[in-house]
Amino acid sequence: MVHLTINNIPLAVPKGTKIMQAAQKLGIDIPHLCYHEDQRIKARCRLCSVEVVGKRRLLAACSTEVWEGMEVHTDTQIVRDTQVAILQLMLANHHKDCLSCPRNQNCDLQRLCSRFNIQHSSLPSVCKEEPRIVTNPAIVRDPSKCIRCGRCIRACKDVQGIAALTYAGRSSDIVVTTAYNKPMETTDCILCGQCSLVCPTGALVEKDDTEKVLDALQDPKKHVIVQVAPSVRVSLGDAFGMEPGAIVTGQMVTALHLLGFDKVFDTNFGADLTIMEEGTEFLDRLQHGGVLPMMTSCCPGWVYYVEKHYSDCLPHLSSTKSPMSIFGAVAKTYYPKVAGIDVKDIVTVSVMPCTAKKFEAARPELGRDGRPDVDIVLTTRELIKLIKYVGLSFGQLPETEFDSPLGTASGAGAIFGTTGGVMEAALRTVCDKLTGKTLERLDFQEARGFKGIKECTLELGGRTLHIAIAHTLKNAEILMEQVRKGISPYDFIEVMACPGGCIGGGGQPIGTTNAVKKKRMQALYEIDRSLPVRKSHENPELQVLYRDFLGEPGEGKAHELLHTGYRA
Ligand code: HC0
Numbered sequence: 001m002v003h004l005t006i007n008n009i010p011l012a013v014p015k016g017t018k019i020m021q022a023a024q025k026l027g028i029d030i031p032h033l034c035y036h037e038d039q040r041i042k043a044r045c046r047l048c049s050v051e052v053v054g055k056r057r058l059l060a061a062c063s064t065e066v067w068e069g070m071e072v073h074t075d076t077q078i079v080r081d082t083q084v085a086i087l088q089l090m091l092a093n094h095h096k097d098c099l100s101c102p103r104n105q106n107c108d109l110q111r112l113c114s115r116f117n118i119q120h121s122s123l124p125s126v127c128k129e130e131p132r133i134v135t136n137p138a139i140v141r142d143p144s145k146c147i148r149c150g151r152c153i154r155a156c157k158d159v160q161g162i163a164a165l166t167y168a169g170r171s172s173d174i175v176v177t178t179a180y181n182k183p184m185e186t187t188d189c190i191l192c193g194q195c196s197l198v199c200p201t202g203a204l205v206e207k208d209d210t211e212k213v214l215d216a217l218q219d220p221k222k223h224v225i226v227q228v229a230p231s232v233r234v235s236l237g238d239a240f241g242m243e244p245g246a247i248v249t250g251q252m253v254t255a256l257h258l259l260g261f262d263k264v265f266d267t268n269f270g271a272d273l274t275i276m277e278e279g280t281e282f283l284d285r286l287q288h289g290g291v292l293p294m295m296t297s298c299c300p301g302w303v304y305y306v307e308k309h310y311s312d313c314l315p316h317l318s319s320t321k322s323p324m325s326i327f328g329a330v331a332k333t334y335y336p337k338v339a340g341i342d343v344k345d346i347v348t349v350s351v352m353p354c355t356a357k358k359f360e361a362a363r364p365e366l367g368r369d370g371r372p373d374v375d376i377v378l379t380t381r382e383l384i385k386l387i388k389y390v391g392l393s394f395g396q397l398p399e400t401e402f403d404s405p406l407g408t409a410s411g412a413g414a415i416f417g418t419t420g421g422v423m424e425a426a427l428r429t430v431c432d433k434l435t436g437k438t439l440e441r442l443d444f445q446e447a448r449g450f451k452g453i454k455e456c457t458l459e460l461g462g463r464t465l466h467i468a469i470a471h472t473l474k475n476a477e478i479l480m481e482q483v484r485k486g487i488s489p490y491d492f493i494e495v496m497a498c499p500g501g502c503i504g505g506g507g508q509p510i511g512t513t514n515a516v517k518k519k520r521m522q523a524l525y526e527i528d529r530s531l532p533v534r535k536s537h538e539n540p541e542l543q544v545l546y547r548d549f550l551g552e553p554g555e556g557k558a559h560e561l562l563h564t565g566y567r568a
């Protein structure tokens with residue numbers, strides 16, 4: 001242990017601890033902007049400057065390791081003057097329209113200015129008020145809000161291995177931009193939104209579609225239905241003061257009804273359908289010499305990545321649509337029939353933890369008769385805004401259940417929201433189908449956990465199946481290089497673009513860290529354990545849907561509605 005004092009308070013911490021974390025042990029929050037607990041430390045903003053006795057210069061608390069006998073002061077006049085000066089410099093180059101900023105009341109810069117009681121800008125503004133860049137359905141850039149902390153650059157490069165964002169220019173002219181300042185979607189970007197999740201200000205945000213939803217809800221001629229992704233029910237509570245990983249399914253359904261949705265349905269039901277189709281497709285490829293490894297296709301960031309970066313490998317992608325889009329197809333075909341409503345009057349909304357889902361919904365092939373199957377996609381963050389907008393006390397809402405007939409799902413559908421969940425759900429069905437028996441085994445521990453690439457081998461019905469699961473595109477790239485070279489040892493690969501899977505999606509609440517994601521992961525497994533049906537093919541509502549409408553999985557109407565193609 002290393003012994004030191006911070007603000008004259010003695011403490012001992014393990015060797016290698018940084019001043020920032022040592023101070024946290026004493027309950028002292030050293031201000032910071034470029035530092036993020038899940039990222040490489042760059043010490044760019046210097047807002048975490050502290051005084052250390054014996055040192056002539058201030059040191060950065062995020063990057064400086066403690067040493068024996070160190071005496072740190074986090075709250076001296078020079079430290080405060082430095083922090084205020086840094087904030088004033090940022091403000092001079094910042095478009096200060098806080099009241100109408102998408103990150104109002106949820107912005108690190110605003111919070112720090114409030115904490116340091118900055119009531120006026122002491123420096124003349126040099127901010128170039130550039131227009132917001134709205135060129136795609138998922139992500140909006142606002143360069144005049146950027147504080148050049150670099151967190152987005154690190155998320156894109158270090159987590160996704162993409163590096164669509166970069167610094168350009170020098171000195172005071174430095175900016176964060178794309179190559180040649182091109183629109184994001186025309187670069188290597190796959191609209192995953194990881195950059196928006198770590199941005200401390202309003203420089204990178206999801207495209208806001210809340211008004212479209214409010215308009216639809218106000219239209220008396222429209223029947224507005226909503227589906228909610230598996231991971232939203234374990235992340236929404238964060239914004240309402242609940243513990244990370246709190247399971248708020250019942251309150252969430254009530255909130256959506258109170259917002260005015262006519263029916264509240266479950267994307268998990270779509271996930272069960274995906275398993276039926278994807279499982280059937282995998283067995284068919286396995287038994288009839290189809291292209292292997294087959295790769296899951298439910299994550300839109302991942303699909304876009306394969307299209308942009310590995311288009312030669314597209315035949316490996318399952319043709320099964322994602323649960324969201326499968327749900328949308330059913331909602332615009334089967335549902336109007338059973339509900340007796342003209343499809344032209346139905347508006348389908350989905351709540352997703354993901355910005356790329358907005359892009360997926362806008363794909364022209366995912367619709368019929370010129371209408372999209374999913375009309376509007378909201379991120380978890382936008383749903384939080386809507387709940388606050390109508391003034392609901394979320395934590396005090398009673399719990400209600402999803403509506404029928406598209407609201408009953410299995411535990412397999414629930415775990416889609418975490419890395420490894422899609423594979424575990426698929427295996428529960430594939431194993432039964434391949435062996436012709438109802439296997440007792442439900443839990444596939446090999447598929448669980450936060451490891452970047454997970455592998456397992458299963459002996460099934462006289463066959464050996466080799467499985468791999470990756471999350472983040474940096475990890476996926478390792479598997480894809482093998483696939484491209486034709487040396488992949490696997491039969492079936494699951495990829496989710498975001499770290500942790502959808503629980504860490506780019507549309508999740510600000511403050512989603514790896515520690516938070518691990519709690520959400522456990523919550524999803526808890527939901528799975530609590531459900532009476534845990535295999536997709538045993539979902540009774542799904543069985544009715546196939547019997548009465550879709551026919552056999554992978555054939556005829558099921559194939560026509562629930563499968564898609566990709567573009568190079
Ligand atoms: Fe996901 Fe999905 S699990 S991608 O992460 O597969 O966004 O939560 O809704 O579609 O089900 C996201 C989450 C979904 C889909 C599902 C899949």
Ligand code: SF4
Nearest residue numbers: 156189190192193195
């Ligand atoms: Fe990079 Fe994803 Fe942001 Fe695009 S959306 S710039 S891929 S982090």
